[in-house]
Amino acid sequence: MKAVVLVGGEGTRMRPLTETIPKPLIPLVDRPFLHHVLDHLARHGVHEVILSSPYLEARFATFLEERHGDPAVTWITEASPLGTGGAVANASRHLDETFLVCNGDILTDLDLTAMLAFHRERGATGTIALTPVDDARPYGLVELDGDRILAFREKPPDRVPGTVNAGTYVLEPAALDGVPADRMVSIEREVFPRLIDGGAPMHGFVSDAYWMDLGTPEKYLRATFDALEGRVAGHDYRAPYLDHRAQVSLTARLGRWVVAGPGARIGRDAEVEDSVLLAGAVVGEGAVVRDSILGPRAEVGDGARVSGAVLAEGARVPPGGAAEGARIGPGATLATGA
Helix, strand or coil: CCCECCCCCCHHHHCCHHHCCHHCCCCCCCHHHHHHHHHHHHHHCCCCCCCCCCCCCCHHHHHHHHHHCCCEEEEECCCCCCCCHHHHHHHHHHHCCCCCCCCCCCEECHHHHHHHHHHCCCCCCCEEEEEEECCCCCCCCCEEEEEEEEEECCCCCCCCCEEEEEEEEEECHHHHHHCCCCCCCCHHHHHHHHHHHHHCCCEEECCCEEECCCCCCCHHHHHHHHHCCCCCCCCCCCCCEECCCEEEECCEECCCEEEEECEECCCCCCCCEEEEEECCEECCCEEECCEEEEECCCECCCEEEECCCEECCCCCEEECHHHHHHHHCCCCCCCCCC
């Protein structure tokens, strides 16, 4: 079984963290998120994964060097952004039988084995994982007749419950017929509607499995905390999660929902709650950090206060500074008085 994992996005809603780190490579608890995606695929019998991205491609090279075991990874060139549909079409020369497509920024414990069996039982050209939500406004609705997909509806203006696209697909190679591999194409807005309009059997696999798009800092933190609480099958952590290479003062006060990555340091009398500290991040003595993401080697100075902030790689809040809702770019220092 093969899968295409879509990792080519620029992660604009996660900036400035994603200015130097591709979104799929931002760690979730103990390792880059893409490892979690590939491990999930391996548990369901996927032995080869195809990846491509024109954005920060060199960072993926480091990831591929450290990745071992199932599934094997095939990297293909994507000289310019191709979108979700174009990226899958670009991989089509490697796909000669039923395959999976996953988004590289979605945390899920979806039963892929059951979804594949569902797809084959119905003789579908494409099967889309769907999840029920109480409010479909952020997503748009998928209209069903039984489990046959009739249409994709635009995002409703008012709060309405329904089923929405959960970002995992089972496809036959025929689904890619006529899809160009050399330009931007959306699989959701172009490929799927064309297949439905053409009468291809497209089915929806409705599941209440855990599902979270890690596209914003708030959702990334929520997914991290859910993983710490054991709400995602296959993820078993002790909360707070402190890497064995992290250094935490005995007088520091940590909330339950805290991750401190390798080489992170938390100083005396510091307070950290509902936050993630990536590799080498530093929280100084007496500093307070809440609801925030500190990128690799980011630094919060002694006595500083940080809340609802995202600090990119090497960003800095000076001693005594206050950063509420701030976004501080790579290597930058919060301006005095900000």
